[in-house]
Amino acid sequence: MNRSDKFEKIRNIADAICAKEVNPEQINNLDNLLRGDPDAQQFYYDYIEMHIHMKAEVGPSMEVVRRRLQVDEVIFRPSTHNTENPQIATPTTTLNQITHHSASRRGVPIKWLIISILLTAAIAAVFALGFLHNEKQAGVAELFTEDALRIEGQGKIESNRIYPGIYSAIKPVTMMLTSGEELTLAKNTFIKLYNSAEIEIIRGHLSVKQATGKNLIFNTPSFTLHSGGEEISIDLTKQQAKVISSGTAHIQPKRWRPNHYWPFESDSDRVADYAGNAFGILSTGVTKVNGLVGNNAFLFNNSANARINVGSGGGTVPATGSFSVIDGVTIEALIVPHFKGQESVTVDNYVPEQDQIFRKDQTDKHHRMLLSLKNARPNSHIWPNNKIKGNTIAFGMYLIGHGYHTLLLPLDGKQGRPSLKQLKDGKAHHVVASYDVSTGLKAIFVDGKMQASYQYPKGTKMISGGSGMANIGNSPNRKDDREAYAGIIDEVAFYDFALPPYMIKQHYEAAMKGKNYFNVNLADGSLPLNINIPIPENEVVYIDSQTGLINRTEPIAQ
Amino acid sequence: MTTNAITKKNTTTPAALSDAFIALFEADRKRIYTYIYAFVMDTDEADEIFQETSVVLWRDFEKFEENTNFSKWANGIVFNRILSYRRKIKKHALCLSDDVTLELAAKVSQTDSTDSRIEALQICKGELTPTLQQLYTEFYINNATATEVAKMTERSVFAIRKSVQKLRKKLFDCIDRKQREMQL
Structure with missing residues (x-):
C-alpha cells in the first residue's frame, strides 16, 4: 500500500494546510494522528516538504544581498583644544551586513532606508568635495592645441590648462598631463577627465606617448585598462575596441565570470x-x-x-x-x-x-x-x-x-x-x-x-x-x-x-x-570579482564590446 | 534534511564570511521554510518566522563551526524561533501540542532524504499527464489560486481543489516509488 493511502487522513489534513483551509478540529486530529507514530510524522513532513518544493517561490519576497559600504564621513565640529584649527575627523568604516529586502507586512526597516540615504549623500558629498578641491589645483593637463576642446559637462579650460570635467575634441588635440605624458585625442573623441591618472573614454580614439612609467587608468564602457606606465593607443571608433600597447598594460573586463x-x-x-x-x-x-x-x-x-x-x-x-x-x-x-x-x-x-x-x-x-x-x-x-x-x-x-x-x-x-x-x-x-x-x-x-x-x-x-x-x-x-x-x-x-x-x-x-x-588563486573558495588580463605587447588587440574580453590579436603591420 | 556540510571556507574576512553564509543559506532556503511551515501551518506566520530567523542565522553565523552540517545547525536555531513564536502568540490556536511538536522535531532531525526526494520530484514532474502538468504550472509556477484556475478552465473551484490534491498524491506516490527503485 502506498504511504499516501496508508496515511490518508493525514494527507487530507495536509491538503487542507496546503490550501490554507485547515481548521482547529483538523489540527487536533493531526496532533492525535502524529502522536507516537514516527512513520506518520515522516509522512506528514515529506508531504509538506514536497508541497513547498513544488512552489516556484516560497517565503516572503526577500533576497539576501551582501552590501559592503566603504564610507568616508566628514565631520566639522568646534575643537575644545584649538579653536583656530577646526578639527576634521575622517573616520573610515567598513560595514558588512546582510540586508533583507522584504515585501512582507513588517517591510524594510525604515532606519536602514534612512541610513542608506544618509550614507549615499555622504559619499556624494565626499566626491563633490574632492572634485571641487581638485579644481583649485593646477589642472590635470596643459593643452597644446588651441580651440580644440569643447566643455561638455563640468569642466574648465583656463590659460590652456585643463581641469577635471567632460570634454569632446572638435579637432585632433594634443595635451600634456601633469605627470608628463603626451595625450592625443582624435576628432570627435569624448572623454571624462577625473585627474591626471584616470580618464574615462566615452567614444573616439586616444593615445599616450612619452610615457613616464606612471600607470594611467582608462575606463571604457566594457573594460578598464591600466597602461602599466607604457605608451598606449585605445580606439573606440569601431564596434570592437582596438588597443595597442608597447609594454605591460592589462585590462579588467566588465564581464568575464562564468555563471x-x-x-x-x-x-x-x-x-x-x-x-x-x-x-x-x-x-x-x-x-x-x-x-x-x-x-x-x-x-x-x-x-x-x-x-x-x-x-x-x-x-x-x-x-x-x-x-x-x-x-x-x-x-x-x-x-x-x-x-x-x-x-x-x-x-x-x-x-x-x-x-x-x-x-x-x-x-x-x-x-x-x-x-x-x-x-x-x-x-x-x-x-x-x-x-x-x-x-x-x-x-x-x-x-x-x-x-x-x-x-x-x-x-x-x-x-x-x-x-x-x-x-x-x-x-x-x-x-x-x-x-x-x-x-x-x-x-x-x-x-x-x-x-x-x-x-x-x-x-x-x-x-x-x-x-x-x-x-x-x-x-x-x-x-x-x-x-x-x-x-x-x-x-x-x-x-x-x-x-x-x-x-x-x-x-x-x-x-x-x-x-x-x-590563473587566479582559488584558496578562498570563490572566483575574485575582477581579473587582470595582460595585453599582448606590440600587437593590435581587438576587444569584444559585450564583455571587454580580448577577442583576437593581429600584428601591427596589418 | 540535506547533508549540507559546505565549509565556511576562509571566513577570516567579513566578505568571505558573508559569501559563505549566502551560499549556505540560499542552498538551504526551501528546506528551512519547509521546517517552519510544517510546524506553524500558516503561510503568513511562516513568512514572518522565516524572515526573523534568517536575520538570527546571519547574526549567529560566526558561531557556526567549520566542516559541520549547516542544516543541522540551522534547524536548532529555527526550532528555537518556532518555540519562541508559539510562546509569544499565546492565543495561537492552530498548532500541534508541545509534545507532538518535540516528537516531530526529533523525527525531522533524523531525516536525510530531502535531496533525493527533490531530485525524484523533478523526474516525476516530467511523467505527469499534460492536464496535470498544466495544472502544476498554473498552480505552483504561476501561483494562480484555485478560483483563478477554475475560471481559466471553466471548472468548479471544488473540482480544481480535488485535482490539485490528486496532483500532489500522484507526485508523492511517484517520489516514493523512485526512492524504492533507487534502494534496489
Whole structure:
C-alpha cells in the first residue's frame, strides 16, 4: 500500500494546510494522528516538504544581498583644544551586513532606508568635495592645441590648462598631463577627465606617448585598462575596441565570470560552485582522482550513477534560472575520455554510445543543452550536416525559429580535426562549446582551436534554463547508463555569454600549464570579482564590446 | 534534511564570511521554510518566522563551526524561533501540542532524504499527464489560486481543489516509488 493511502487522513489534513483551509478540529486530529507514530510524522513532513518544493517561490519576497559600504564621513565640529584649527575627523568604516529586502507586512526597516540615504549623500558629498578641491589645483593637463576642446559637462579650460570635467575634441588635440605624458585625442573623441591618472573614454580614439612609467587608468564602457606606465593607443571608433600597447598594460573586463564554475577543489561533501550557487551532489559512480588542474578531478565510471547533479539553477519554467542565458553560452571542461564510440544495434533498436560531459535538461527535452561525446547517426536534430556518421563531439541547444539543433565535430582526424584516438591519448583535453547570439556563431573548440562551427542569422536567440536538472557526466533525464560518461572531467564552467576565441586559447594554455582557466588563486573558495588580463605587447588587440574580453590579436603591420 | 556540510571556507574576512553564509543559506532556503511551515501551518506566520530567523542565522553565523552540517545547525536555531513564536502568540490556536511538536522535531532531525526526494520530484514532474502538468504550472509556477484556475478552465473551484490534491498524491506516490527503485 502506498504511504499516501496508508496515511490518508493525514494527507487530507495536509491538503487542507496546503490550501490554507485547515481548521482547529483538523489540527487536533493531526496532533492525535502524529502522536507516537514516527512513520506518520515522516509522512506528514515529506508531504509538506514536497508541497513547498513544488512552489516556484516560497517565503516572503526577500533576497539576501551582501552590501559592503566603504564610507568616508566628514565631520566639522568646534575643537575644545584649538579653536583656530577646526578639527576634521575622517573616520573610515567598513560595514558588512546582510540586508533583507522584504515585501512582507513588517517591510524594510525604515532606519536602514534612512541610513542608506544618509550614507549615499555622504559619499556624494565626499566626491563633490574632492572634485571641487581638485579644481583649485593646477589642472590635470596643459593643452597644446588651441580651440580644440569643447566643455561638455563640468569642466574648465583656463590659460590652456585643463581641469577635471567632460570634454569632446572638435579637432585632433594634443595635451600634456601633469605627470608628463603626451595625450592625443582624435576628432570627435569624448572623454571624462577625473585627474591626471584616470580618464574615462566615452567614444573616439586616444593615445599616450612619452610615457613616464606612471600607470594611467582608462575606463571604457566594457573594460578598464591600466597602461602599466607604457605608451598606449585605445580606439573606440569601431564596434570592437582596438588597443595597442608597447609594454605591460592589462585590462579588467566588465564581464568575464562564468555563471557556474566547478574546479572540483572543495573538500566538502558537495561539489562547490566557485562562481554561483549550483552546488553539486555526487553520485556513487564518481570518484575523486588527481586533478588535471589543481588537486582534484572526478573519474566517472560509465554507470547510471556516474553523475554530478548540479541542480536546476533555480529555474522553474523555460528561460528562468542561472542556466538561462540571453547573450550566448559557453560550456567548458577539461576531459580525459575513455569513450569507446561503440554501436550496439539490437533487433528493433539502434543504441549509439553517448557520453555526456554536461547536460542541462528540460522536462519536455526540447530546451535541453548539452556537450557530449557521441557516436552519431543521421538525425533531424543534427545541423547543418545531418549526414555525419561516427564518433563526434556534440553541442546541442534550442534556438528560436530553428528548434533543437546539434552541431557535430567529427572525430575523424581529417582536415586538422582531432581523431578519437588522439583525444584518448590519456592526456587532458580542453573542450568548449559556445554560441554567440549577436554574431549567430555556434562553435566547438578543442585544445584552443575552433574545429567546428555554423553561422546562424545574427541575433538568433536561444532558450535554456528552466526546471530540469543539470548533470556533469550524465543525462539528468536518464536513470540508466546509456549517456553515462567514462573517464575524467575537471574544471567545468558555464557562462551566459560566448567566450571569445582568444580567451578560449588562453584558458587552454593556462590549463596545460597546470593552472585554472583564470590563473587566479582559488584558496578562498570563490572566483575574485575582477581579473587582470595582460595585453599582448606590440600587437593590435581587438576587444569584444559585450564583455571587454580580448577577442583576437593581429600584428601591427596589418 | 540535506547533508549540507559546505565549509565556511576562509571566513577570516567579513566578505568571505558573508559569501559563505549566502551560499549556505540560499542552498538551504526551501528546506528551512519547509521546517517552519510544517510546524506553524500558516503561510503568513511562516513568512514572518522565516524572515526573523534568517536575520538570527546571519547574526549567529560566526558561531557556526567549520566542516559541520549547516542544516543541522540551522534547524536548532529555527526550532528555537518556532518555540519562541508559539510562546509569544499565546492565543495561537492552530498548532500541534508541545509534545507532538518535540516528537516531530526529533523525527525531522533524523531525516536525510530531502535531496533525493527533490531530485525524484523533478523526474516525476516530467511523467505527469499534460492536464496535470498544466495544472502544476498554473498552480505552483504561476501561483494562480484555485478560483483563478477554475475560471481559466471553466471548472468548479471544488473540482480544481480535488485535482490539485490528486496532483500532489500522484507526485508523492511517484517520489516514493523512485526512492524504492533507487534502494534496489
